[in-house]
Amino acid sequence: MTATIALLAELVGFDTTSSRSNLALVGRVADRLDGIGARVRLSHDEGRGKANILASFGPCAPGGVVLSGHTDTVPVDDQSWSSDPFRLSERDGKLHGRGAVDMKGFIAACLAAAESFAATDLARPVHIALSYDEEVGCLGVPGLIADLLAHEERPELAIIGEPTLMRLGDRHRGFLGFRTRFEGKAAHSSDPSAGASAIYPAADFAGFLRAVGHRAGAIDRTTVNLGRIEGGSAINIVPSACELLWEFRPVTPEDAEETERLVGAYLARATPPDIRQSTRRQVHVPPLASAGTEPALAVAAALGGIGPPFAMPFGTEAGFFQAAGISAVVCGPGSIAQAHQPDEWIACAQLEAADAFMARLAGWACRRHS
Incomplete structure (x- = not known):
């Protein structure tokens, strides 16, 4: 978990409020993933001031999994913080900083696990997909999914790491x-x-x-x-x-x-x-629907996602993946109750649970049969 916390500290240090560019963070993350052997692609907005990241490990084959998160955060304007919101600080087992829970904690866990994805003989691909401007209408993810489908084989499932306390979110409104x-x-x-x-x-x-x-x-x-x-x-x-x-x-x-x-x-x-x-x-953010039998739900449960599945009161990017024919579930560390708040935080124990989830996912992806 030490590596995940260090990565979270680095991510929080980038001010990626939706009104600002995310390119500094994108460049740092892309360099890191490229350096360990990922197939890295960037897709930009029209003004080229923001970018999505798609990093793929393992074979170029169908049946893979997407780990989806967004790099942007909500503003800190008019909020009273006890510490610098762009400097991670720990107090009583809680890591405070803008985006710590929504959703740089999940991204940090993905990046910490990336080295094991790169070092493992994967039987199916693992894609880390990070979008821009989710907080202002999920503006980046349609282009990210289009780029994924244009250059990689269609994944079987997507896990969107919005904060659910590692519970399985299988439906939400649009x-x-x-x-x-x-x-x-x-x-x-x-x-x-x-x-x-x-x-x-x-x-x-x-x-x-x-x-x-x-x-x-x-x-x-x-x-x-x-x-x-x-x-x-x-x-x-x-x-x-x-x-x-x-x-x-x-x-x-x-x-x-x-x-x-x-x-x-x-x-x-x-x-x-x-x-x-x-x-x-x-x-336009599409709803996420569930019949309770989606492959993503079963796999996420096997990896440590906590059931029973529940309906989320907030929207996510999951509906975009489902609309593209990719089974989707929402499962990530931390609580949505801390999102968008002053002194936003994620519990260290939640990052530990996310790390364990990622370790199981690496094992699932290297097996020849599910």
Whole structure:
């Protein structure tokens, strides 16, 4: 575990907040993995300021496993930390630092195990796949999966190491984020009839979203949330524009289609003729579905993942792998309760459990028969 902690300290030292480039971390990790014999590929965003890493060990053959994590973190702005968030510190068996649990702890365990992957006669490949911009909508992982499928044989399964306390997460809702804009006509407020207020139809739409999405049972039902409204310029001007940022979290792809149909039908019938309306999807994270018989679930359980499988309240990149025909499960060290918090931490005992999981995975990958 000493090697994993040392690697975690190095990873935390890179400020990879989603608003910043991750290339310094990517370069360091890619050099390390290339140096021990991995087949390393980088795939960049359009501006080439960020990159995914794909590092493959073993034969170029089907039936492998993907260890998936993301390199970006949420900001530390407006959070009160007891220590430097970009310097790993240990207190009472807890390792504190931004990204320590979400999810550089899992990445450190993967990197620590990489030497054993390189030194073992693997019968099936092991892929370490690290993406950018997960925290702002899983923007990097589609390109990472495309790169994987274009240059390696299709893996059998993917293990996404989001913090679950090493429990087996086999399902979660998706996430779709939208921006809806209403545009009217500005006028002096002494004669509102000379203009067309964009705020009134926006307010009506907000009420519609609340009626559709104000429900209980958040994990197993589609929910809707309005996160932000912005419009108008002054108290004495009829507002010419108003924007709403809203999202919904579907349980299944069919739920997603139905919710988008309901919203589209409402906007078509309820938008006044003197108002222009546009709605643009900005984020799409697919749900992770489970029938309880996925290969990834069985393998992760055999490697030490803790059952019974559970439904996660948060989204992950797992649905992208499943949509690409790769069986996926979520299982990683640490608790999601510590993620995104000031003084974020991961327990040393959780890293030890992740190391044991990786050691078993190396043994599984070198066996000729499952």
